Amino acid sequence: MDIKLIKQVVDLMKRSDISEFEYEEDGLKLRLSSKGADAPQIIHAAPVAQTAAPFPAPAAEAAATNTAAAPAAEEKGIAIIKSPMVGTFYRAASPESPPFANVGTKAGPDTIVCIIEAMKVMNEIQAEMSGVITEVLVENGEAVEYGQPLFKIKTA
Template sequence: MLKVQEIRELIKLIDHSQIDEFSYEANGTKVSMKKSGGQVVTEVPTPEEVSTPKAEAVKEQTSQPKQDAGNVEDAKEEPVSKTEFDKEITSPMVGTFYKSPSPDQDAYVKVGDKVKEDSIVCIVEAMKLFNEIEAEATGEVVEILAEDGELIEYGQPLFRVKTS
C-alpha cells in the first residue's frame, strides 16, 4: 500500500511533468492520475487488507548487504558509526541516486564536508525528473550510504550528518 507521502510525491512529479495520465497497481491497490485543466486528479481506492510488506522489504534490503558481506570488520564498525552522527538524510522518493550534477563534475558533498540546511547533497532522478535533495540539517557529513547510480527506496538513508 502506498503511503500518503509517496502519493503526494507522485502527484507533484506528475504535475510538473508532461504526462497527462498515470496509473499504478500493486498489492491490490490501484492509483490513477489524470491531468484535468492543468491540475492533477487522483483516485486511490481503499485496499481491503492493510499491510506493510513494503516497509519490511525496505528493512530487509537495507540490512542485507551488511549481513551478506560476511566482513567481520563492517559488523564491528556499525555500532561505532551510529554514535558519530545525529541525523540521517533520507530519500523522499524512489529513484536513482546521483552524487553530482553531471558525470563530469565533482560530487555535491564528500565525507568531512560541512553542510547547512539548504545545502544540496545529491540528486534523485524519478520519472526523468532530477530532484535536488537538501541536507535539512547543519553539520558535517560523516558517511555516504548510497553509491552513484544506485536505485534507492523511499525513506532509505543516504547520508549521515554530525550536527553542530
C-alpha cells in the same frame, strides 16, 4: 483498484529502471513485472485471503529493519538524511562534475547533497540540517526508495 493508477504505474515502469511493482489494497494484490525492453506484464492479480495473522513475514521484515536501523539512528549526534522520493540517486550534477557531498563535507540546511532523478526530472536534495557528512550510504546511479537513508551527518 483504480485503472488510471495502474496505467500511471505501467507508464512509470516503461520510463524508468523499475522492473517490479507490487501493490495491495482492500484485499486485492497486484504485481507487475517487466523484463528488459518488454512492456510491464501483470504477473499476479488476485484477492488476498484474510487470515488470523495476515502477513507475518512483512511484519518480521519490518521488525528486523527497525532493529538494524535503530542503532544507526541512536548514534549520539548522528542524523540521517533520507530520500524524499523514489528515483535514481546521483552524487554529482554530471559525470564530469565533482560530488555535491563527500565524507567530511560541511553542510547547512540549504546545501545540496545529491540529485534524485524521478520521471526524467532532476530533483536537488538539500541536507535540511547543519553538520558534517560522516558517511555516504548509497552508490552513484543506484535506485532509491522513499525514506531510504542516503547520508549520515554529524549534527553535534
